[in-house]
Amino acid sequence: MRRFVLTFFSLFLLLVMASAQDSKPTIFIDCQMRCYRNYVKEQITFVNYMQDRVQADIFILATNQRTGAGGRKVQLVFQGNNDFTGMKDTLTYVIDPNSTESIQRDQLVQGLKRGLLKYIVQTDMLNDVEYSIAGTSVPSESAETEQDPWNYWVFNVGGNGWIEGEQSYKNSSISGRFSANRITDKHKFEFSSRYNYQENIFTLTDGEKITSIFKSYNFYLEYVKSLSPHWSLGGMSQSGSSTFGNTDVSTTIRAAVEYNIFPYSEAQTRRFSFFYSAGPEYYDYTEPTIYEKEKEWVGRHSLTIEYEQTQKWGEVSISLGAQQFFHDFSLYNAYLSPRIEWQIYKGLTLDFGGFLSFVTDRINIAKSDISDEEIILQIKQLDTDFTYFSRFGINYRFGSKYNNFVNPRF
Template sequence: MQPGLLLRAGIACAAIMAGPAGAAAQGQDAAEGSRGLLRVFFDCERCDFDHFRREAPFVDYVRDRTDAELHVLVTSQDTGGGGEAWDLFFLGLGERAGPTDTLRFVSAQGDTDEEVREGLTRTFKRGLVPHVARTVAAPLLDVLYAAPEAATQQAAAADDPWNLWVFRASVGADWEGESRRGSRSFEGSFAASRTTESLKIDLSSDGRWDRDEFEFSDGAMLTSTSRSINHAGLIVWSLGPRWSAGARASALTSTHVNQDLTIRAAPAVQYSLFPYAESTRRQITVLYSIGLASFDYEEITLFDETGETHAEQRLEIAARFQQPWGEINSALEASTFLHDPSLHRIDLFGRIEYRIARGLNLSVSGSVARVKDQLYVPREDVADEDVLLQRRQLGTDFEFEFEIGFSFTFGSVTNNVVNPRMGANRGRRFF
């Protein structure tokens, strides 16, 4: 394989090793690149967007299709061999409008999530260079990119009227009922975020209200309601490839945990064993925070308190690995009130997906917690109906959960034909 073309996009360059077809297009691409980085709208609901942005940083990713020059639409369907066929449609917009370019990646039945993700990433990068993507050199195509300085990257945001802020809002309602039972619920949320290489800001608010009504055989009516409103904020500064500093704050009102208003605020520092740039593949982090928590209770607690304020500290160690053989995700979190270390909580969570052999996979997940920090438990007994409906948090010393499962797929692994007619039989009811 001989050197092909050299793409230059503004301040960045991507060295692309391809076949003879690349040399013919070199001049044209260099001229196009002088106008700036290609604006791409990446449209894939099931993809790890952070990974794609890191692996292919030689384009500008936009949030709205109308701002893009290229729309990459990713769809998938099951294949007859037990794998999945992924189609990537490269749709030119505006001045680049023209014939649709489509590439396909087919995963095998025994592929792990990491293998599927890497296959999609390679196909995506090939599709960004359409003049070589359909040549015999395409399977060997490689993209090497020298990333620009973070400050230069952020300079491109100067023309953004939103200044990199992204907002999300939702609202919903649900009604259902029978002759002797009915329920209503309302919920809504709002979130705002701004993310750069040096600073991350996340703000969110969400709330929910539920009401259930039941009629007993003697005609008596039972009504149960609950509400929850939570506001949270996070700000994080980058202190290098492995260190971060930030602060969290929250305000909560919830009938479930007997809290009329709880306010928490705490600065935090985090260290990553591996550089943050590798977080989509491997990550081990240690986080420590110390701050204040102020409680205002709806009902008098077991400790005869209607409100109190205490200092608290939290330590969290988390690890995540995505490898060709599977995935590991685990975390250990411990917190305590400084005025009384016996009031503490320790949580341990773990999950592993491991490919034992081709087509045979093991999945294990579980969590266990030692719970000694329930200051909010009301002194009065919780009504039976609230226990049955899980409307109130009960006092407990521990919590646990465990799941284990195996999956085995066998048969043909060469059938890549997709036939979506009449759906698929997955044990659903006929009508």
Template structure:
């Protein structure tokens, strides 16, 4: 009986890994969210490939990692790796870019082009080679002549956005509006960005009274400001720059705040490897001038403060999953503010635990000791419930945990969108 059970398990394991002779079995892993990564579309367009859910079932795995470009678009790196038979150990890397404002169809077709091109290099080493052909779209003379010889914008990119959200019912109404504008110039040696923004939130509550009338409670707060960043690439690991900001935030009792300071960063790995791994250490000292709307708990209406921050960030995109974790320590440097600081740890981890099982962890925890702008006056019950003002706290956090498990047929990749 035991031998029969072991034989059955062995046969099941073998069938799970069997590779069809008429397709290249492929697993595509989009690390995080990547615009245009549409596996249903890939399956219908690449006839010679068959896509599976788990990388352990694939002859070829493809990891997609994206980065923002200086022009506001997206650059995606496709990392190919052979895992079985004659393909084992074979690797390739391809890159594609889409401009800012590209449609979803343009994004997925750009990925499809590089995905197909990369997979053909693997399929050509299998029995599929005799059924593959090569096509080339030659550019027309008009297209070549129309290509600009230089960039009239000198790498400067400008973006603007505005959003509004409104919802309500008979006793509650809320609205939120946000707008921003950015001007940035990004090159391999230097990058600079200037970003003004504005945000406003309002919520009103109608509370019935015993005498039949209604009492209205309104919570509104807003913030607006401008940020400036400039970074110089010193070598493959070191960067230096400066940061400045000017803003107002009614929720945090800030009438006006201005800060400026230098910044230094070191990446343990070369920035050329940024799509696969980063371990960055940064230090940012500075000075801040702040004026408060109301007198603070420390009986201040304005003050000048020194401050500094040390931060560590780790980002890894590997076959076993992805990691994006950061930690920071912030402290004020004024003589009577050395005990005002904040420690923060946060990020996300996406791991493949065993075959078919993935775990996603996200969160952030802050040990809070830097609330120097709290109002001296007590908040009313209504202001507390509607979160109109920042309240004293010793910590803040959020966390999420997600599990995903799949099993069954590894080859059923039929696309049928009826009644979706």
């Protein structure tokens, strides 16, 4: 009898706990950025976290984009299901480029709490909500248009060094970089420069040493003017040098135009754009090329079509592009780069991506013979008709539909 009472009481407690758990709204967060999942679960305990987006009462899509100052603008899209069908909201906030990880995760928690409030007040949990507002004054728009002593200019300078090795192998590299950007909703100006030096030394079994050295520098300048919610106009210029690419100096100047079928304001969730550029290019080669050229001016144009969409069922991205020289239309390259992350069924996710390119435009390839060592070490760029890579993944998650607990032990 005593065993029966204990069993009955245990079952009763389990039912009560299950009922309490089921009374909480369920959410699924689709993170296209760093979401600090464990910290979020520790701080937001009034919801149940689902393993499957299809079963959640509230689907949350978290994305971000880089701001002109080097920070990130985060967008949280809330979409209701089940009892919350038809309810949808979007919140945004900006992460300061100098903020610490602690500040960033607290900002995310506050953003999620604000977005979830709309749904919580529709449940019996409304009676447990404590509501307060910090400050009583209404914020003015002057904070947004306040005079900036830097006039929206952001500068960055830095460098890196790396040394590693063992008895038969040594590697050292050094790099430096500088950038200056000014980005507003009307104009975008970006300048960047980078220098790289890398040296590898291999000791063979007979004591012979083989050394490979890679050196490169690059300057890049870009200006874009926002013409309308769908059109952009501008240009870019690039100049550099590369031992791998057989160029002492290479310079490109291009005018460019882009049309986006969807408004740019929706770029975090969907984009369908057509980008065209054209202009002259100058090359001063380290060695004569397979076309018997030491220096040359050429013209080239390119077209890139990009489609991206991020929704509750997953994410799809397809990029299709081609570029071609004006002086010889047979010199071109065309590429296709798809990426799909698709939840086919509850818990079953398909992930596919890749890149395929047909290449006939490598006019910089050196005419001189290349040794086997140079091929293995990839010291110089080689001619090819194609390049590709692909990846494929499938994952099936099953079991408990809840995902609330955090256990950092071990």
